[in-house]
Amino acid sequence: MPIPRRRFRPLLPALSLGVTLVLGFASAASVAQTDVARIEALNSKLRRAVRTRGHFSGDEAAADWLWGGGRATLDSWGVAPDEPRETWPEAIAPHQRRFLRDLSLWHEEGGYLFVHAGIRPGVALEDQSREDLLRIRHDFLNSPRDHGFVVVHGHTAGFMPVVRENRICIDSAAWSGGGLTAVMLEGESLAFLQAK
Numbered sequence: 001m002p003i004p005r006r007r008f009r010p011l012l013p014a015l016s017l018g019v020t021l022v023l024g025f026a027s028a029a030s031v032a033q034t035d036v037a038r039i040e041a042l043n044s045k046l047r048r049a050v051r052t053r054g055h056f057s058g059d060e061a062a063a064d065w066l067w068g069g070g071r072a073t074l075d076s077w078g079v080a081p082d083e084p085r086e087t088w089p090e091a092i093a094p095h096q097r098r099f100l101r102d103l104s105l106w107h108e109e110g111g112y113l114f115v116h117a118g119i120r121p122g123v124a125l126e127d128q129s130r131e132d133l134l135r136i137r138h139d140f141l142n143s144p145r146d147h148g149f150v151v152v153h154g155h156t157a158g159f160m161p162v163v164r165e166n167r168i169c170i171d172s173a174a175w176s177g178g179g180l181t182a183v184m185l186e187g188e189s190l191a192f193l194q195a196k
């Protein structure tokens with residue numbers, strides 16, 4: 001059964017809580033009342049659901065990654081970006097390699113699909129290519145198509161989150177000095193929390 005298209009609405013105007021709250025929650029107190037156990041349960045559920053993974057599909061994908069924050073990531077592991085790509089994993093702690101290796105390309109939950117870049121419109125989820133899930137832009141971004149779920153994605157940076165009936169982009173260019181954006185989805189309401 002297709003999920004009806006959502007018309008999202010903020011509950012309050014923007015608030016300031018030391019970080020930028022782009023759209024408000026039902027009350028500022030609801031932020032403070034976040035149930036840590038619920039968050040841990042969701043994290044655990046996500047870890048169990050995450051099964052597929054992979055590495056860079058080629059030199060172009062690796063170059064894109066380096067440009068979009070990969071250099072800083074490698075630096076945090078003490079790896080020079082000009083070292084051969086095949087040597088990068090050796091510098092990463094085993095538990096971090098396991099985590100990265102076990103990441104899923106997508107996760108579906110409550111009428112939402114969480115994916116890095118987006119999906120190829122008109123292609124069933126199980127038939128989506130890894131390349132599209134990680135790198136698609138224009139065909140997905142310009143599509144008004146009802147995908148059967150709302151796609152929550154990044155990969156296309158902007159100054160603010162973008163909300164459409166069929167997708168929500170939360171990439172606010174944290175890799176290049178922009179804010180780091182999180183989205184809270186509750187029923188037909190959503191809120192963004194952005195740390196600068």
